[in-house]
Amino acid sequence: MTSQPKSTKRTQIPGELVFACLLLSLSLLIAFYALSISGFSSMSSPGSIPMLAALFMLVSSLITVIKTTGTTTKNSTFITRLTPPILLFFASISLTYILVIDQLGFLISSGLFLFASILALYRQGPSIAMLVSINTLAIIYIIFRLIFKVILPEANLWE
Amino acid sequence: MSQAFEYFSMGWVDPYLFFLTALGTFAGIYVGAIPGLSVTMAVSILISFTFAWDVNEALALMAGVFMGGVYGGSRTAILLNIPGAPSAVVTALDGYPLAKRGEAGSAIGLSTVMSFIGGLIGIITLMIAAPIISEFTLMFAPRDYFLLAILGLLLVGALSGESLAKGIFCAALGVTLGMIGLDPLTAEERFTFGNLELTGGVPYIAAMIGFFGIAEVFVQLHHLDIKPIRQNLEKILPSWKLVKKYLPLSLQTSGIGVIVGALPGTGGDIASLLAYDHAKRITKDPSVPFGEGAYEGLIAAETANNAAVGGAYIPMLTLGMPGDAVTAVMIGALFIHGIQPGPLMLTETPHLFWFTVGNLTLANLCILIFGLTGIKLFSKIVQCPKGILLPIIVVLSVVGTYAIQNSVVDIYWMFGCGVLGYFLKMYGYQVAPIILGIILGPMIDVSYRRAALSVQNDIGLFFWEFLSNPISLILTASVFLILLNQFRNRKT
Structure with missing residues (x-):
């Protein structure tokens, strides 16, 4: 007989995954524009820090999307919870x-x-x-x- | 030395500056005490009203709001079990049980006196330590400034809340927002999309008001029906015997507060937590068990969080590095007045440093006076219904944002940031790292590229410089140690 493991997963707020995906899309868009500033022309180019920031945005938003995907949704709707x-x-x-x-x-x-x-x-x-x-x-x-x-x-x- | 004293006493002898500091402290106590309003929000809104003022007048008012706000947070923690500020969370542990026992007046009185002692020790440390640190930091090269800004950005670990990834996202978003406009070194356009309005960059005061003010108003709409409880407030002034009894503990926890406040990424909230823990360990026989209304717990938390204010000013004024969200906003306020906080501040504008120290001391004294008087008025004001308060905050935010450049576009920015901030907050993202990114982003950008240019963009030499120079090596080691510590803390 095996005992059922107690679930420690946090529940997802309605619309959380959609929001995380939107932020990921925003990060992609920013990365694209950051790359178009001056590309990889030199270490001290005007686009270097924007590209680095965009990279951090991309990676962190991707992590958030992955983490959110594995959670269960709370029993309430987006309207009642976030936009009463x-x-x-x-x-x-x-x-x-x-x-x-x-x-x-x-x-x-x-x-x-x-x-x-x-x-x-x-x-x-x-x-x-x-x-x-x-x-x-x-x-x-x-x-x-x-x-x-x-x-x-x-x-x-x-x- | 006599000149330093002259600058120090400027705010004390000029009646108008004296009035502004007192007014700021008074307002700060009430803003800090009203749940849902934060010191960060108050200082953000205030910047927009004071940016056209004389710098001394603006600094006097803001120093008062800062000091008063930190103290004010404890009032509602004691009376209503609702901390007005994060640094007052620990205060509620013993403060509220004291109020429930009918000793709210005594708890407020004692916490006021101990807050004053803590604040004073913090300011004395600032006076002694800042000139020494500042002299040392004159030897800094661009790469060291870059490392300093990175150290400041690591504060994100402490401000991230439940998820570090979300905190990093917000900080990077802030850095990106800070990059919008013309590049300061080459005047090349970045993220402007050909729009002329964007070449001047994001109006960051409007963004601050949006993220801290409007977003919080929307969040507070979820808690409209919370009703405050009335408390019996008598016997405010504590006896000398009681003060003397707890003075040794107060001095010890002040030390903890100053040190913790001076560290990047830690502020009054962590200081009060550590001080509470220290008090618990060293108090063999508390008046009642901790958590059930022990005066020792209340004193430890209150002294430490007020001492942390002076501590937080040390890296802010000497290194230009924010200690917490409020000091990040305060740096923004200094920038808008054309003052560059950092190593050169004490040599180029010593009057501003000593003036600030004098103002903090005066604000601390005002806390003692206002804290021990006007308690009946206080209990009435904090009971102001949110249904009235929230619309007023929106109007004040609009007035403040418009005042910066007399531009309606800034109001749109503020509202947009407020809506974004609301959803970010509701989904567990903290907005403070965004402000940190907006403020530190340009410093990271310019210092990094100057450092790269100084080694002719040689990547090997660039990294070698971080290890070959003693100052850079210490800063690099600090960056890695803080990173390591944050990951370890997250795992445990």
Whole structure:
């Protein structure tokens, strides 16, 4: 009678192997471009360190792919584990915020972003979200624009 | 000597510099204490606001944030069993049981005094050791700088987390990102793909804010519902009798903290761990068993991690080599102010060295003052809901990134690095090696190629020089010893 060996394998996070393969592909691409800088022309060529770095990226990402291939997947999906709805929502409004900041200017875009994100994350109703957003924005503006003289993005939508 | 004292006291006598150091320390304590916010994140964001400032003002603020942040991490470790920083993980072992016993106030008070003692010993060591090391390193050739940068990059072993391969990948990715733009020796384009925006290189402050700030915000969205526990905080000020009782242990663990902090690849987290282990071995009769609220365990960890700050400044200022992720970011901050940390810093800009030492001393004193007062305000601020805090961090990151070059493209870089950093973190990759690579990459590139050019690209002579010169030989041996040690540690 043989006893079943206890499994010590770590489980794989959903999408881990795909991510490792993507990094391997990125390494291959970087290696290709590093080689095209100056090839193996001399020890002190501009491409020598980029080629060495690309080599390290290739080898280490290959090791990661091999190690990940031998693991079992966790019983959850990529969506629930890595991109839950709240994260997708927050990432989307963050992306929208940085894309419109140039058009709407700092104050309007930051105000809208703060209101929407605090409303969704803090979940205490629109009046609280509005109050916190306005106060936060006022403090940030006074500290950075008026005291530290930091330049903030200005609206160019109406220009 | 009198000139050194003059530079040292600059931050103490100038009211504005004094205010900035105090403000930095105050802010650092709170940033370090709020779980999810790190000192590295705070310093990264701060660089973008202070880059246009006078260098002394910027250094004063950042030294305060650094010192305060390391101390602040222990507060939540004691009160909530959530270390605010990796260096406070060991603090929680005995700190939290003390809080559960109703002795949170006493634990915070004693840890504050011991942190002050540890910090002071670290700074005194920095004052004595840095000029000696700096004089010695003036004899360094380009190949030695190359070896030094490699030594710094070996820090990746300690920052890699669960997988060394993933750590190496991130460091190499960082080096590659650092290579983007025009080659500093030949002006040849590297990884620019013909894009004019890329010829100036990656805006590394934006990358830092993305990797440390935005990525962490996304990670923290998974822990939105964690509610802090309220603690009873009374009797903060420790008695002289108690301080005297634990002073010998505090002095011993300060020594451990300074030495460990000065070694590349080791920081406050390892220092506190080793000091805790030392305290466990030498304490025959602890107040209560270790791990159940022993003051000895709390003191050992707290003194060591604060002493490690002074220790970490030694290789940073004298060799330009980061001791941990925060010092890597601090080197970036010095670069952006046109200061090259390294052997020439003490001869070319001694005022900056002594000014920094003076500021660290002042920040250490501020820790003592702020640590023993304002505890009620503190407990309110650390309970700030993440639903409010996280959007504010995003706005601050945007403001900070835009401030560097007034460019929206930098904000896109920051966001891209943040998204990449999030997935890297979630899949077990650490982002600190990327920053290490970005900072050390250009130094490796230039020093390696200068060393190769000095031997007319003769590969045999190139390697022979590493073995024939005593300094290079010591550095080469150090590289191999650290490598060997890291592989051995990984196996065990």
